[in-house]
Structure formats: C-alpha cells, structure tokens
Amino acid sequence: MDSSARQTSHSSGFTAEMRDRQARGKDPYNSDESEPGDDVPYRLGDHRTRKKESMYDVERRGSTMAILDCPESLLASALAHGNTIPQERARLSEILTGFDQKASASTGRR
Secondary structure, three states: OOHHHHHHHHHOOOOHHHHHHHHOOOOOOOOOOOOOOOOOOOOOOOOOOOOOOOHHHHHHHHHHHHHHHOHHHHHHHHHHHOOOHHHHHHHHHHHHHOOOHHHHHHHOOO
C-alpha cells in the first residue's frame, strides 16, 4: 500500500471536527457539546485555603528566591553572613520553607 492510500484510509474515518476536538484535549469520538468539567472555570489555586501571610514574609521569600537564582548574589550573601555557599544555600532554603527559627523567634513572627 503506498503512502497516499494509507493517508486516505486513516483520514476517512476522522473528520475535521474530530481532529479539532482531539487537538483541544477532548474525546474526538464523543460529539456532545458539553463534557464533564466544561462548565467549571479553570483556577490556578484555591486562595481561600492558604494562610494569610504578612507582606514582610512574602517580600522576604521573594528576595530569597532572587538570591538563590543568581550565583553571584548567593556568593555575596554568603560573604555578608559569614557562611560558605552551601551553608548560605541551606539558610536561604530554610527561609523559603518557613523553618528559619532564629528570624521568626527574634521578630515574633510565625
């Protein structure tokens, strides 16, 4: 069987509408307009279940992520705090995860 015969046999049972549904991640064989979950809007997260954080903590985590993202900033932060680079990375990781006991105990936050 040559390639043109194979293409016609494969595409004959698959319509343009079916290809469109498949491209959108839906079942191409189900022609119903409504599928389970179509009426539910997509959400990136449920913000009601998250605990309220102070702006201080949010900004602190943001600056910590920026330091961890840049090797030069990580080195400068390690030198400023008198740590080695692995120690500083561990300290900053504790800040990100919320396990920084010294800072939260001294500021009364947690």
